[in-house]
Amino acid sequence: MTIQTFTSYLESLSKTASRNEMTVVLAKLLSKSSSDEVDKVCYLLLGRLTPKFEGIEFQMATKSMIKVIALAYGSNVDEVTKIFKQKGDLGVVVAQLQPKADRPLADVGKRAHQGEPLQITTVYDKLLKIALEEGSGSVERKIFGFSELLKSLDPLSAKYMVRIPVGALRLGFSDMTLLDALSWMAMGDKSLRKLLENAYNVSADIGLIAKAFKEKAGKGIVHLKATPGIPIRPQQAERLGTAEEMIEKLGTSVAEWKLDGFRVQVHIISSKLKIKSSKFKTQRKQMQLGEKRSDKEVQIFSRSLENTTHMFPEIVGEFRKLDVGSAILDGEAIGYDPKTSKHLPFQETIQRKRKHGISDIAQKIPLRYYAFDLLSLNGESFLEVPFNERRKKLAELFEKKGKKLDPKTVTIAEQVIVSTPEALRKQFDESVKQGFEGIMVKKREAVYTAGARNFNWVKFKHMGVGKLADTLDCLVMGYYAGQGKRSGFGIGAFLVKV
Known part of the structure; x- marks a missing residue:
């Protein structure tokens, strides 16, 4: 699967409000993914590179991503920062700046691939390499590596990839929706959701579940058992x-x-x-x-x-x-x-x-x-x-x-x-x-x-009480700006003092 195909589905998902419609779109995407791609597709859909328990993160803040964008598109940090403050979304910033970049857009997505479209596995491997950079000079290597990746991406792919390191993908679904989508992919309904959820509860790795299911359908997941190193969802x-x-x-x-x-x-x-x-x-x-x-x-x-x-x-x-x-x-x-x-x-x-x-x-x-x-x-x-x-x-x-x-x-x-x-x-x-x-x-x-x-x-916990013992009085101290799908609301979350 090409990265362009993947991000075209992300664009469709971003415009979909219905959970059932999202499930159908995700099912189509997972159906097009090969067994070697589907685990990576699942992680990227959730804005991650690995299962949550792996703990592998980019460690790149918004300021670092602004430097990445400036370096990739020949702009300056002040200009990118100004646009970001106006738009509140790095993806929108990229969409505005990339067409102005001094390079032929016909080469976008094909650079270093001899005319072949950029595959999602290639992009994933590059993202993982960037995330695993550590030691002296790792910040600079991450910024340079990500800027080189951006140069090779088409406008739509760049729009979504820059959101991932700062946790701003926010497409509005979770691992559980992906389980529904896997069932829909195989059966055209959610009839296998319980079977898939049982497997996920024992081996809480959505990529592992998707890969096993893609390869052998139900037979691929019924044999999954408690495995040291893969957390079990707690009772x-x-x-x-x-x-x-x-x-x-x-x-x-x-x-x-x-x-x-x-x-x-x-x-x-x-x-x-x-x-x-x-x-x-x-x-x-x-x-x-x-x-x-x-x-x-x-x-x-x-x-x-x-x-x-x-x-x-x-x-x-x-x-x-x-x-x-x-x-x-x-x-x-x-x-x-x-x-x-x-x-x-x-x-x-x-x-x-x-x-x-x-x-x-x-x-x-x-x-x-x-x-x-x-x-x-x-x-x-x-x-x-x-x-x-x-x-x-x-x-x-x-x-x-x-x-x-x-x-x-x-x-x-x-x-x-x-x-x-x-x-x-x-x-x-x-x-x-x-x-x-x-x-x-x-x-x-x-x-x-x-x-x-x-x-x-x-x-x-409380004699004769089957609910909260008391309410909480909170004072609103501030708020966080909305990002991703929440950018249109202005506010993403409140900061309160108890």
């Missing part, structure tokens, strides 16, 4: 108003402390792990795109599937001691006072969310990880295993393989079996005394429903 909890409702809904259940910290999914990948499955190899190859993470044993992912390994050095260090081939654990990390060992409120724990100065803040606010679920062990998925059996395997893992783990940093969440409302309320009171925010009530025989919010898990 989420519902709410019920009273202890009586919870017991009536779940029956005899398990109560665990409700921790107010970071949801942390830990992936352990031993360097000694022997990979025999060809499918597993394919997934690991996808995970190691750009060779940014291939040498790491422990990966940590957030609730929103971001790679947050760098934020938790003490947890990573402890799990390197766990004597397993591979494993995926679900749990929560919460800060504690190193002098008293008492848990800290979320307002203090959240200070650990940063990119710099991590060693210093880790000394001030150490974290304790409470594992409450085991999703995979040594290549075997436990997602379809009942919770009480998963919990038993988790306890056995820590008992047999985790003797070197420091319990101050890594431990198992405590749990109690409850069968009456009175017992449930008693556990709630005890959790509050221990400094927790309430309890999680879990159905013992339930499987782990990745990506779902259902009544297999129920939050019990």
Whole structure:
């Protein structure tokens, strides 16, 4: 597929407001994409180069892109800046400046390709190379590399490519719409959406799903399983108003402390792990795109599937001691006072969310990880295993393989079996005394429903309250200018103070 064909679909999508119409347009685009292109097409449609958990970003702000445009089209930074302030969209700036560039437009999109149209895979590879530039002089190399790419693009392609590095593509759909489009591509309707979503929940990489589906249709995705290095969309909890409702809904259940910290999914990948499955190899190859993470044993992912390994050095260090081939654990990390060992409120724990100065803040606010679920062990998925059996395997893992783990940093969440409302309320009171925010009530025989919010898990945070305990009073402090599709509104988002 040529880059011109791809961006012509982007132009069509930008003018489409109906979600169903978008799905049809996307289905046509995905249908035209080859199996070698479709993963890259999906990433670019979302304004990315890789799955979100890969964490590969351009690190190019609007000012850098203004320099790129000026260099590509023989303009000056002041002129480009002036036009950008008027238009509020780098794509519109390019559309205005490119025809004025001192070069034959007949060569646009064909330079260095001997008359052959520029392919989307070629553009993707160049974008990835630019994003992976690092070290001394990387900013200058990125600006030069992107300006050279712009010179080779047709006007429409340039308009959309300059929006990607600054996160301004904003076509108005998400990964879930792409799942609908894949179903529509194959069936002409959304009948395969559930099958596709189930696969995505277990392997949250839209490019991997699209590629497997393109190659072998439904057979390509039904065999996808939990894979260390590719995050699983976390199970989420519902709410019920009273202890009586919870017991009536779940029956005899398990109560665990409700921790107010970071949801942390830990992936352990031993360097000694022997990979025999060809499918597993394919997934690991996808995970190691750009060779940014291939040498790491422990990966940590957030609730929103971001790679947050760098934020938790003490947890990573402890799990390197766990004597397993591979494993995926679900749990929560919460800060504690190193002098008293008492848990800290979320307002203090959240200070650990940063990119710099991590060693210093880790000394001030150490974290304790409470594992409450085991999703995979040594290549075997436990997602379809009942919770009480998963919990038993988790306890056995820590008992047999985790003797070197420091319990101050890594431990198992405590749990109690409850069968009456009175017992449930008693556990709630005890959790509050221990400094927790309430309890999680879990159905013992339930499987782990990745990506779902259902009544297999129920939050019990406020006695007798099944909704927000209070409203928030906010003061509007400012706003962000609308970009992409939001440029016509003027305002993209509000900045508020609580």
